[in-house]
Amino acid sequence: MTDSDSWNFAPRSRADTIAALTTETWDLVVIGGGATGLGTAMDAASRGYRTLLLEGRDFAKATSSRSTKLIHGGVRYLRQGNLSLVRESLRERELLLALAPKLVRPLEFVIPATSWLGTAFYATGLKAYDFLAGSIPGRRSRMLGSEAISQRFPTLKFDHYAGGGVAYHDAQFDDARLAIAILKVAIAHGAFALNDFPVTSILKDSGRISGVVARDEDTSREYQIRAKSVINATGIFTDSIREMDDCQAKPILRQSQGAHIVVDRAHFPAHSAVIVPETDDGRVLFFIPWHDKVLIGTTDVPVDGPELEPRPGDAEVDYLLDYSHRYLATPLERSEIRSSWAGLRPLVSTGDSRSTSKISRDHHLEVSDSGLITIAGGKWTTFRTMGEDAVNRAISVGGLAPKPCCSDTVSFPVSELDSAAAWDEFPQSVVWKCVHEEFARTVEDVLARRSRVLFLDAKRAIKLAPQVAQTMAPLLEKSSDWIEAQISEFTKLAQRFLPAE
Numbered sequence: 001m002t003d004s005d006s007w008n009f010a011p012r013s014r015a016d017t018i019a020a021l022t023t024e025t026w027d028l029v030v031i032g033g034g035a036t037g038l039g040t041a042m043d044a045a046s047r048g049y050r051t052l053l054l055e056g057r058d059f060a061k062a063t064s065s066r067s068t069k070l071i072h073g074g075v076r077y078l079r080q081g082n083l084s085l086v087r088e089s090l091r092e093r094e095l096l097l098a099l100a101p102k103l104v105r106p107l108e109f110v111i112p113a114t115s116w117l118g119t120a121f122y123a124t125g126l127k128a129y130d131f132l133a134g135s136i137p138g139r140r141s142r143m144l145g146s147e148a149i150s151q152r153f154p155t156l157k158f159d160h161y162a163g164g165g166v167a168y169h170d171a172q173f174d175d176a177r178l179a180i181a182i183l184k185v186a187i188a189h190g191a192f193a194l195n196d197f198p199v200t201s202i203l204k205d206s207g208r209i210s211g212v213v214a215r216d217e218d219t220s221r222e223y224q225i226r227a228k229s230v231i232n233a234t235g236i237f238t239d240s241i242r243e244m245d246d247c248q249a250k251p252i253l254r255q256s257q258g259a260h261i262v263v264d265r266a267h268f269p270a271h272s273a274v275i276v277p278e279t280d281d282g283r284v285l286f287f288i289p290w291h292d293k294v295l296i297g298t299t300d301v302p303v304d305g306p307e308l309e310p311r312p313g314d315a316e317v318d319y320l321l322d323y324s325h326r327y328l329a330t331p332l333e334r335s336e337i338r339s340s341w342a343g344l345r346p347l348v349s350t351g352d353s354r355s356t357s358k359i360s361r362d363h364h365l366e367v368s369d370s371g372l373i374t375i376a377g378g379k380w381t382t383f384r385t386m387g388e389d390a391v392n393r394a395i396s397v398g399g400l401a402p403k404p405c406c407s408d409t410v411s412f413p414v415s416e417l418d419s420a421a422a423w424d425e426f427p428q429s430v431v432w433k434c435v436h437e438e439f440a441r442t443v444e445d446v447l448a449r450r451s452r453v454l455f456l457d458a459k460r461a462i463k464l465a466p467q468v469a470q471t472m473a474p475l476l477e478k479s480s481d482w483i484e485a486q487i488s489e490f491t492k493l494a495q496r497f498l499p500a501e
């Protein structure tokens with residue numbers, strides 16, 4: 001695959017994929033279809049290994065559709081002194097900008113400062129960021145005067161940039177769209193993949209892992225699937241798979257919730273992003289143009305356990321509104337929030353740090369006594385290197401014939417659904433594509449992740465749901481009962497994306 005425009009993607013059917021499940025021993029079974037599992041499947045398939053990816057609900061359904069949508073080194077990690085993570089992330093940023101230019105785009109960020117001294121302080125820090133990135137021409141940081149900042153951000157309150165500010169570059173992407181693109185790359189290289197297919201238990205021969213049992217959610221039928229290596233890439237659900245392997249396994253995951261609100265661009269009519277460098281609770285906060293809206297986030301609230309559909313708490317929404325009031329000239333009312341959503345960070349906690357914001361974002365790789373490989377933590381930005389590390393380990397653990405990694409040279413398909421957020425009607429041809437080329441199985445899959453309407457404007461998504469359900473039903477051979485059930489389920493879900501007034 002060399003030319004991204006020559007992609008003509010016709011994946012095998014669900015029935016054909018299911019028929020192949022038990023006919024062979026897979027080199028790798030990857031559990032979980034978020035950024036980490038998809039990166040692992042793409043790496044394995046592009047090396048030529050027989051690869052099967054099993055996702056319990058939908059690709060990128062959990063954390064991987066709820067990020068701040070940055071492919072970035074992370075200025076925060078620079079401040080924390082984690083130079084190796086920043087360097088690795090910046091390398092991946094440059095690689096993804098080159099491999100997937102339609103999906104990952106450069107974005108200018110500005111750190112405003114209240115005083116000249118503040119600007120000098122941030123400028124010095126960002127020189128280190130430039131240095132770690134390799135001082136790329138066109139992407140070096142530079143100081144801006146207050147005039148330049150007011151031109152870029154006409155609605156930003158002057159007090160915050162009275163001392164000017166510093167501009168630097170990182171990259172922005174659409175997480176769920178990139179997830180589908182990675183899936184397509186993996187399948188184009190021979191991977192098999194199924195959504196709505198959770199792993200329910202682990203198979204062992206003489207104490208060694210030999211495969212998994214997984215359930216088809218359509219039929220409730222379970223399949224025993226043999227594999228030379230099994231990779232647990234289930235993000236916030238990591239410990240549930242580790243417990244299937246070893247009921248004595250001690251949990252390693254902690255979850256912290258991050259919430260975002262989305263409002264109209266009129267509140268922030270800018271093409272660059274603003275980063276609030278230090279909030280009262282010692283974090284950073286972003287105002288980012290995203291599609292035809294503005295994304296404001298995020299928070300960091302420790303939570304007790306994994307949850308597939310987390311919801312921002314009232315206090316989180318208040319916190320984000322409070323920062324909007326502090327920074328934006330036009331007052332932002334709760335009723336103007338188009339969508340609000342939260343994701344849970346899969347944080348691997350090996351120490352006793354109480355603050356989840358201080359837990360390292362490095363990824364964690366471990367192999368259990370039976371040979372289950374677990375890969376967790378990390379960032380969206382580093383999904384490819386996480387996949388590479390997991391497959392390298394699978395080669396030794398599963399006794400696979402060694403083959404070199406080539407995921408840094410694959411080509412990505414273009415993303416075609418960019419304008420969906422503004423549609424009054426959802427074109428039938430796009431629904432067809434979502435179903436036949438992108439594995440959409442529910443109205444939610446189409447409106448939340450194949451297009452991003454739910455994340456951009458929940459009320460618009462509710463309006464589009466009946467039309468999407470009616471178009472999907474014949475494509476999936478579903479009845480009118482299915483249409484009714486889908487509309488009702490989706491409406492219930494979408495209401496959770498609207499904050500309580």
Ligand SMILES: Cc1cc2nc3c(=O)[nH]c(=O)nc-3n(C[C@H](O)[C@H](O)[C@H](O)COP(=O)(O)OP(=O)(O)OC[C@H]3O[C@@H](n4cnc5c(N)ncnc54)[C@H](O)[C@@H]3O)c2cc1C
Nearest residue numbers: 032034035036056062063064067068070199235258380381
């Ligand atoms: C608020 C927030 C903002 C973030 N912003 C950024 C950012 O801007 N940039 C960045 O680089 N990173 C960011 N991150 C981090 C990044 O989003 C995550 O590190 C990444 O998405 C984790 O992906 P994952 O595949 O490990 O987990 P997930 O995306 O959670 O995927 C795990 C998958 O496993 C599936 N699964 C669970 N159990 C089973 C089972 N039994 N069988 C089969 N499948 C199963 C789940 O359904 C799920 O789809 C952010 C995270 C949060 C929470």
